[in-house]
Amino acid sequence: MSFLNLEEKVGELRGKLKKAYNELLFKHGPQGWWPFVEDGEVIYHPNSYHFPKEKFEVFIGAILTQNTSWKNVEKALINLYEENLLNAEEIIKTPPQKLEDLIKSSGYYRVKAKKLKEAANFYLSLKAPPSRQALLSVWGIGKETADSILLYAYNKPFFIVDTYARRFLSSLNLIEGKEPYDRIRALVEASLEKDFRIYNEFHALIVEEMKRRVKK
């Protein structure tokens, strides 16, 4: 493939992605991610890009939602809120069995309780925002969870490649579907301006769009 053709490919992708983003934004509106707990209920905050005062709440949600519907996670988050456990210090202090019991609705509760404690220790050791590599070194934090944290807790422009993103990009014929995580991420990140707000909305919009498509 010649250099010119490669340039054309990237240009084409850039146009298609931005168009898809604008269409989703028009269709669904700003999504107000990351959802967090306020006054005992999980809320969204469209257009404010306001994230929890406690960034660790994003760690908690991102871990609990691994291969699990967000609705099941919300119950766990509210349980933790009611026990005043939505922060790293308290997660560490809580006995494993109590933690497991509170997050039971999110599934895999034994593994996830351990993951929360690992993440809490990591979080408290931070003196600056973590790198992607540092996050990935934590037991229980994989690529998608790391990118969710970087994007929604630290406002870094990372594209989250989840099952919805794969299906969405496949439906646009931009990927085949089974490409490695980082290849897809690099492809999108090379084609969008480095504005965290776009990545914030895009990921949330893709989730919303694909959830609705499934229901039909």
Added chain:
DNA sequence: TTCCAGGCAATAC
């Protein structure tokens, strides 16, 4: 009843 949901680590090849 089966199938899936905002994955990850361990293991085997």
Added chain:
DNA sequence: GTATTGCATGGA
């Protein structure tokens, strides 16, 4: 590097 498996609840 890719393929498979255990982890577990709640809703459709």
